[in-house]
Amino acid sequence: MNKSEFRGFKQVFMFEFITGIQKAGFKVFVAILCAMAFFTMPIILIIGKIKGDDNADNEAIRSAIETVYVYDETGLSVNYDLFGDKEKYKDVSFVTDSEISYSDAVDKLKNENNHYNLVVKSEYDSEDGFDITIVHSSKSGISDKELEYFEEDYQEFYRQEVLKNLNVSKEEYEYLSEEVSITVMKANEDGSFSEGGSRISYDDYFILIAGLMIVFMFINMSVGNVATSIATEKSSRVIEYLLTGTRPLSLLSGKIAARLLESVIMAFAAYSNYFLSQLVCIFLIAGEKTSESVSDNVVVISSMWESITFSKLVIVALYFVAGIALYTIIGALTGASVSKLEELQDAYKFYSFIMIICVYADMFLIIMMLNASGLEAFKNFCTIFPLTGAFLTPALILTGKVGMTTGIIALVVLIITAVVAFVLAGAVYESMLLFQGKRIKAKDIIALMKKQVIA
Numbered sequence: 001m002n003k004s005e006f007r008g009f010k011q012v013f014m015f016e017f018i019t020g021i022q023k024a025g026f027k028v029f030v031a032i033l034c035a036m037a038f039f040t041m042p043i044i045l046i047i048g049k050i051k052g053d054d055n056a057d058n059e060a061i062r063s064a065i066e067t068v069y070v071y072d073e074t075g076l077s078v079n080y081d082l083f084g085d086k087e088k089y090k091d092v093s094f095v096t097d098s099e100i101s102y103s104d105a106v107d108k109l110k111n112e113n114n115h116y117n118l119v120v121k122s123e124y125d126s127e128d129g130f131d132i133t134i135v136h137s138s139k140s141g142i143s144d145k146e147l148e149y150f151e152e153d154y155q156e157f158y159r160q161e162v163l164k165n166l167n168v169s170k171e172e173y174e175y176l177s178e179e180v181s182i183t184v185m186k187a188n189e190d191g192s193f194s195e196g197g198s199r200i201s202y203d204d205y206f207i208l209i210a211g212l213m214i215v216f217m218f219i220n221m222s223v224g225n226v227a228t229s230i231a232t233e234k235s236s237r238v239i240e241y242l243l244t245g246t247r248p249l250s251l252l253s254g255k256i257a258a259r260l261l262e263s264v265i266m267a268f269a270a271y272s273n274y275f276l277s278q279l280v281c282i283f284l285i286a287g288e289k290t291s292e293s294v295s296d297n298v299v300v301i302s303s304m305w306e307s308i309t310f311s312k313l314v315i316v317a318l319y320f321v322a323g324i325a326l327y328t329i330i331g332a333l334t335g336a337s338v339s340k341l342e343e344l345q346d347a348y349k350f351y352s353f354i355m356i357i358c359v360y361a362d363m364f365l366i367i368m369m370l371n372a373s374g375l376e377a378f379k380n381f382c383t384i385f386p387l388t389g390a391f392l393t394p395a396l397i398l399t400g401k402v403g404m405t406t407g408i409i410a411l412v413v414l415i416i417t418a419v420v421a422f423v424l425a426g427a428v429y430e431s432m433l434l435f436q437g438k439r440i441k442a443k444d445i446i447a448l449m450k451k452q453v454i455a
Contacts, residue, residue, distance in 0.1 A: 012254025020225065020262050029221070030266055038273035042280045064142055065150065066116040067093045071102040074124040078161045083154070109137045116141050118150070122158070132158060200369045204399055208366045211395025215320065216359055218267065219390065222259040222324050223331030223351070229255060230335030231344045249426045256328045256422075263324050315407050316394045319414060323390030326418040327355070329425050354387065362392040369401075384410045386417040 020026055072078060080094040098105060105119045119135040134151060136142055163172075200208070334351045338344050365382050368375055382388045383402050389410050397407040 009250040009254050009257075012250050013257050016229070016255050016258035017261055020258055021265070026262065030269055033266060033270045034273040037270040038277045038280075041274075041277050045281055062091055063088050063150065064116050064146055065089070065092050065118060067095060067118075069098050069105050069117065069119045070094055070096045071098075071105070071119070071121040072096070074122050074130065076124075076162060076165045078122075078158070078165075082161075083157045086153070088153070106135050109135060110139075112137060113139050115139070118142070120154070130158070130162065200366075200401065202370070204401070205366060205370045207399055208369075208392070208395045208401075209363070211398070212359070212362055212366070212391050215323065215391050215394060216355075218263050218320075219324050219327045220355070222263050222328050223334075225262075226255050226259055226328050227331040227335035227344060227348070227351075228341075230332060231338050231341050252329075252332055252426060253422075255332065256325060259328050260321055260324055264321065267320065311404065312397055312407075315404070315411055316397050319389075319397070319407075319411050320394050322411070322414045322418050323386075323394075326386055326390060326414065326421060329418065329421045330354075333425055358388045359391055361388050365392070380406060383407075384413055386414045389414060 070080060080096060083089060084092055084094055100108070102119070102121055109115075109117060109119055115137070117136075117140070121133045121135075123131045123133075125131065132155070134147070134154070136147060330351055334347050335344065338347045362382055365375065365379060369379070379396075379402070383393050383396055383406055393402070393407070393410050393414075396402045397404075402410075
């Protein structure tokens with residue numbers, strides 16, 4: 001390739017880019033993307049705040065439960081009056097010395113209509129530990145939500161009573177109740193650290209799936225735009241006029257570069273709105289009571305960014321652009337292989353098959369990482385192999401599931417693959433652009449590529 005091969009690149013690039021960003025579809029898509037990035041977490045937090053308020057209101061509302069018949073077979077000394085001292089359960093009676101047996105109490109409960117009573121049985125097994133059974137009747141007037149609240153409160157109360165029987169103080173109880181979090185770190189040859197083992201948490205699973213879907217969306221849109229643009233020019237025979245003043249390689253590279261810049265702009269706009277939403281989330285969380293699960297989600301997303309370095313961001317950004325470029329080149333060849341726009345859908349089948357197989361392989365890896373270990377070989381393959389890595393590797397690098405060395409190797413392999421694909425595509429692009437007739441199939445493209453390269 002020489003410099004003359006890129007004659008007209010600037011004109012093609014500027015035309016494709018300006019017309020692309022001026023399209024209503026592009027503007028609407030960017031607006032939707034930014035809105036999703038900005039409003040998703042604040043909306044989740046607002047819902048969590050409402051749930052937190054509901055929980056607070058629930059604490060102030062007296063329970064509809066009237067009587068709880070307790071059958072404690074653990075041998076522990078449990079003071080149920082303390083449970084009844086809670087404002088919510090002040091009107092609830094706890095019967096611990098019922099004259100009837102547990103089975104008779106359950107049978108009696110079944111036959112009562114519109115009652116607000118429960119039967120609770122506590123047992124202890126040396127292997128399984130404590131087992132608490134709460135029985136209510138289908139004819140009971142107690143709502144499912146109220147039963148859920150009672151279950152949570154009773155479990156917490158009983159745990160405290162068990163620890164009291166062991167002479168554990170309140171401070172010791174709080175200390176023992178803290179969760180134990182274990183992270184296995186692996187020291188890489190380049191001096192960086194990544195999480196050891198191939199299993200992931202549900203939080204990592206969510207982040208990897210979200211990253212996969214986001215990259216898939218960008219790639220699919222970029223490929224679709226390039227393929228449709230080329231197929232339209234061929235179908236309307238405009239391509240014949242374009243080739244009089246522009247080299248085929250300029251058309252190919254100009255269209256790809258325009259799509260890449262559009263993708264970068266969309267990604268930058270989306271992530272900028274995401275960071276702004278984090279500021280909003282900080283204000284929403286500050287001094288407010290939200291549900292614990294929602295707050296945890298914010299912590300998970302925020303903590304992920306704490307481990308991200310500038311070098312990681314550079315590698316991920318380059319990999320993101322190179323991955324889109326590789327698939328866009330395939331899309332350009334797909335668009336050039338047809339003579340009519342109506343044939344594009346049929347030509348898309350082969351490309352769609354490749355993309356779906358690669359996405360499914362990545363999703364299979366994520367699911368297996370959630371449930372099993374010992375997947376290093378398969379993970380490294382999906383990371384380094386360009387067609388699968390284009391979707392998942394950026395998220396794996398950001399979350400630290402692959403080390404920097406593996407990420408750099410994957411980036412180098414992807415760039416080499418994209419360059420080779422571009423060179424080979426350029427070798428056959430002119431012949432395919434001028435071709436009119438039946439759609440060129442994959443085997444014909446490979447044969448044409450060999451012929452052009454040898455020549």
